[in-house]
Amino acid sequence: MTTPTGKVICDITISADGYSAGLDQTEERPFGDDGGDGSGAGLHAWMFDTPDENRAEIDRLNTAGAFIMGRNMFGPVRGAWDRRWNGWWGGDPPFHAPVFVLTHHAREPQPMDGGTTYHFVTDGIVSALDMARTAAGGGDVTVLGGATTINQYLAAGLIHELRLHIAPLTLGAGTRLFEGVPPLELEQLTARAASRVTHVTYRVST
């Protein structure tokens, strides 16, 4: 076993009231009642409508050596993998690295174009992190979400750095970052405003 040297990072877009997705998520509306059409466009307008002024934050997402996400972020299929689903991101996903998907249902690894392979992990968040760190070599591991998954990692004290993108809207209900997480001491590393988002990076004291 090699000693991991990279950081474990969370990178997530939240509303001003801390939600990463609204209520009533469906296949057609993966972000639920998100202040827009359920596509996350309200929350993620900074990324889709103003990519140039947010290039650094978008590019930084892709520097991780491996990623982790919850099954609800991966897709709308619940229970056994009884229907073909290879994520929301098409045949050439933007990750270009191994992605470890937390699930209760075993599935063979799913290679995609461009270097992304989805690995399905059934034995919990610590195991997923171990695998992701090994896959990343000395690189960083980024936990992408959703908030429920991030909250589990935060509560377990496994996150070194939080990268928040705070969108200018509130949702009032949904999946909330930090919900159920014991108090954290943070060190504010950077903060930067673009026209439709505030980016804040915190180091988590553990």
Added chain:
Amino acid sequence: MTTPTGKVICDITISADGYSAGLDQTEERPFGDDGGDGSGAGLHAWMFDTPDENRAEIDRLNTAGAFIMGRNMFGPVRGAWDRRWNGWWGGDPPFHAPVFVLTHHAREPQPMDGGTTYHFVTDGIVSALDMARTAAGGGDVTVLGGATTINQYLAAGLIHELRLHIAPLTLGAGTRLFEGVPPLELEQLTARAASRVTHVTYRVST
């Protein structure tokens, strides 16, 4: 009745998870479990420990023509005014303007040094705002908190501008900004980072 021309502003410090005070507030610990000693020093370190780099945001607080606060922000005395209490801010409070305190218990106005007078309003948030706007002339009215009071004004659609100071810690529980407030569309006006706080100003679409 003059037509009000100033803005109605909320100005409040919150944790990264949206709380303006922790649980178990007492006279000795007005901010409750606030990540520090209950004095709010954790949340308000930016104001007390690094005033120079946050001068603009501190000074801007004092440009309002009148202020509004809830009774829990004014002090720990509950029920009838059966004990002398003139706020947390000493004999010469930093407001230098009329301050309208929401309460269910009538009390005569309380003049202080330096131009601050506490007025006690028993007939609700709209009445308090009417009085504050009149007192402010054409100036701005700032609702200072706590979050419970601000949430009532937000839910009623009475706020034009939100000035948030996001402190680098989470509380996990307490009084949360936006709790129970229907979804809001915000326009991000400014955002600025100092070493221990991120200042974000939003226009509220009404």
